[in-house]
Amino acid sequence: xxxxxxxxxxxxxxxxxxxxxxxxxxxxxxxxxxxxxxxxxxxxxxxxxxxxxxxxxxxxxxxxxxxxxxxxxxxxxxxxxxxxxxxxxxxxxxxxxxxxxxxxxxxxxxxxxxxxxxxxxxxxxxxxxxxxxxxxxxxxxxxxxxxxxxxxxxxxxxxxxxxxxxxxxxxxxxxxxxxxxxxxxxxxxxxxxxxxxxxxxxxxxxxxxxxxxxxxxxxxxxxxxxxxxxxxxxxxxxxxxxxxxxxxxxxxxxxxxxxxxxxxxxxxxxxxxxxxxxxxxxxxxxxxxxxxxxxxxxxxxxxxxxxxxxxxxxxxxxxxxxxxxxxxxxxxxxxxxxxxxxxxxxxxxxxxxxxxxxxxxxxxxxxxxxxxxxxxxxxxxxxxxxxxxx
Numbered sequence: 001x002x003x004x005x006x007x008x009x010x011x012x013x014x015x016x017x018x019x020x021x022x023x024x025x026x027x028x029x030x031x032x033x034x035x036x037x038x039x040x041x042x043x044x045x046x047x048x049x050x051x052x053x054x055x056x057x058x059x060x061x062x063x064x065x066x067x068x069x070x071x072x073x074x075x076x077x078x079x080x081x082x083x084x085x086x087x088x089x090x091x092x093x094x095x096x097x098x099x100x101x102x103x104x105x106x107x108x109x110x111x112x113x114x115x116x117x118x119x120x121x122x123x124x125x126x127x128x129x130x131x132x133x134x135x136x137x138x139x140x141x142x143x144x145x146x147x148x149x150x151x152x153x154x155x156x157x158x159x160x161x162x163x164x165x166x167x168x169x170x171x172x173x174x175x176x177x178x179x180x181x182x183x184x185x186x187x188x189x190x191x192x193x194x195x196x197x198x199x200x201x202x203x204x205x206x207x208x209x210x211x212x213x214x215x216x217x218x219x220x221x222x223x224x225x226x227x228x229x230x231x232x233x234x235x236x237x238x239x240x241x242x243x244x245x246x247x248x249x250x251x252x253x254x255x256x257x258x259x260x261x262x263x264x265x266x267x268x269x270x271x272x273x274x275x276x277x278x279x280x281x282x283x284x285x286x287x288x289x290x291x292x293x294x295x296x297x298x299x300x301x302x303x304x305x306x307x308x309x310x311x312x313x314x315x316x317x318x319x320x321x322x323x324x325x326x327x328x329x330x331x332x333x334x335x336x337x338x339x340x341x342x343x344x345x346x347x348x349x350x351x352x353x354x355x356x357x358x359x360x361x362x363x364x365x366x367x368x369x370x371x372x373x374x375x376x377x378x379x380x381x382x383x384x385x386x387x388x389x390x
Contacts, residue, residue: 011042011147012199012200012203012208012211013200014038014041014042015042015147015150015151015154015215016196016199016200018034018035018038018151018154019154019192019196020192020193020196021034022034022035022154022155022157022158023158023161023192025158025161025162026162026165027162028061028159028162029062031155031158031159031162032050032061032062033062035048035050035130035151035155036048036049036050036062036063036064037064038151039064039130039132039148039151040064040132042144042147042148042151043117043132043140043144043147043148045132045133045134046065046066046112046133046134046135047063047064047065047066047067047069047112047113047132047133047134048063048064048065048130048131048132048133049062049063049065049069049070049071049082049130049131049133050062050063050128050130051082051118051128051129051130051131052127052128053077053086053126053127053128054074056076056077057074057075057076057077058074058075058076058077058080058082058083058086058129059073059074060072060073060074060075060082061128065112065133066112066135067111067112069111069113069133070107075104075107079104080104080107081094081102081103081104081116081118081131082118082128082129082131083129084102084118085118085119085120085126085129086120086126086128086129089120089123089124089126090120090123091117091118091119091120091145091148091149092116092117092118092119093117093139093140093145094115094116094117095115095137095138095139095140096114096115096137097113097114097115097116111133112133112135113133113134113135114134114135114136114137114138115133115134115136115137115138115139115140116131116132116133116134116140117131117132117140117144117145117148118130118131118132119145119148119149119152120152121152121155121156121159122152122153122156123153127156127159128155128159129152130148130151130152130155132144132148150215153219154219157219157222157223157226160223160226161222161226164226164229164230195214195218195249195253198214198252198253199211199214199215199218202214214249214252217245217248217249218249220245221242221245221246221249224238224241224242224245225242225278228242228277228278229277229278231277232276233274233275233276233277233387234274234275234276234277235270235271235272235273235274236264236268236270236271236273236274236275236305237270237271239275239277239280240262240264240270240305242281243262243280243281243284243303244262246281246284246285247260247262247284247288247301250285250288254288254293257292257293257295257296257297257299258288258292258293258295258298258299258300258301259299259300259301260300260301260302260303261301261302261303262302262303262304263302263303263304263305264304264305265304265305265306265307267306267307268305268306268307268312269388272388273307273312273386273387273388274387274388275312275314275384275387276349276353276384279346279349279350279382279384280303280314280316280382282345282346283316283346283363283380283382284301284303284316286380287301287316287317287318287320287378287380288301288318290320291318291319291320291321291377291378292318292319292320293320294320294321295319295320295321298319299318299319299320300318300319300377301316301317301318302315302316302317302318303315303316303317304317307386310385310386311360311383311384311385311386312383312384312385312386312387313381313382313383314381314382314384315379315380315381315382316379316380316382317368317377317378317379317380318377318378318379319368319376319377320377320378322367322375322376322377322378346363347363350362350363353384359384359385360383360384360385361382361383361384361385362382362383363380363381363382363383364380364381364383365378365379365380365381366378366379366380366381367379
């Protein structure tokens with residue numbers, strides 16, 4: 001088997017480490033400090049800038065370079081290469097700044113810059129750009145550009161995470177507490193750590209394509225979580241997409257030891273029926289971690305949505321080892337606190353929603369007994385009022 005290049009391993013490990021650090025960032029200054037350093041290290045650049053879009057201006061908010069560049073300066077979007085990358089939603093790669101008419105030479109004459117690459121932070125509606133600069137003329141490679149764009153994509157998620165958190169802090173204190181903790185519960189450190197370990201495994205086994213696909217799916221799941229957390233309600237359609245992405249990641253991590261199905265009954269219009277976000281996933285996670293994951297093979301997980309009069313039901317069913325056996329296994333687990341806290345948070349949030357909406361939110365947990373009277377798994381039933389987008 002061909003071994004992955006040492007430089008590729010280092011770059012991948014650096015990106016994985018950066019994802020972990022950015023997931024813990026609580027303000028934009030921390031994000032910029034992390035990213036400016038990593039940007040230089042990924043490509044061996046002599047300088048890096050972190051640029052934020054300020055209406056129609058490019059604001060050079062931070063930099064890490066061998067000599068000063070433009071920190072604190074603002075330039076019109078149309079006359080700045082970072083602005084070009086944002087407006088065109090793609091990287092700008094320039095071997096010789098004196099041969100490219102997109103470069104405002106007056107701004108570069110007093111700098112060391114001879115070559116550069118700048119990539120947009122988020123390719124859909126960019127919010128900034130990351131620039132790398134070299135003192136000697138060179139052609140940035142496709143790999144270097146791809147690494148820098150991957151860093152920019154992760155940075156976009158980190159910034160959105162911070163924006164979501166800041167907006168949540170403006171809401172009512174009680175609603176904020178349960179909402180933010182539910183978000184934290186979904187992106188809990190254990191899940192993130194396990195996902196990143198899986199990515200490292202793929203790379204070390206020379207399965208870099210699988211590793212990149214897994215990282216892309218993980219980033220997509222984080223984005224969905226952040227997008228959903230902005231809303232009081234999401235459609236059944238969006239909930240199914242989110243649960244599908246989450247279960248696929250877990251299925252891959254557990255080497256496909258369980259099969260799953262998500263069903264929506266015919267009487268439900270997936271585009272119109274709404275439910276609060278961040279309610280179903282913790283129960284699905286529980287069914288995987290404490291149900292089918294404890295089987296050696298042939299695990300089955302199902303999530304089914306149905307409607308009865310003015311009530312919406314979601315049934316999460318697994319053919320795991322059952323609550324009693326799971327409790328025995330968990331007795332030696334170091335993660336009992338997370339499980340207990342997660343379920344308590346959801347229970348508290350359901351009570352809060354019931355008070356706010358004056359509708360019934362109930363849950364029940366039932367053992368599944370087969371025709372021979374033997375334990376065959378667990379079913380959780382979540383009941384909530386029907387909300388429709390009319």
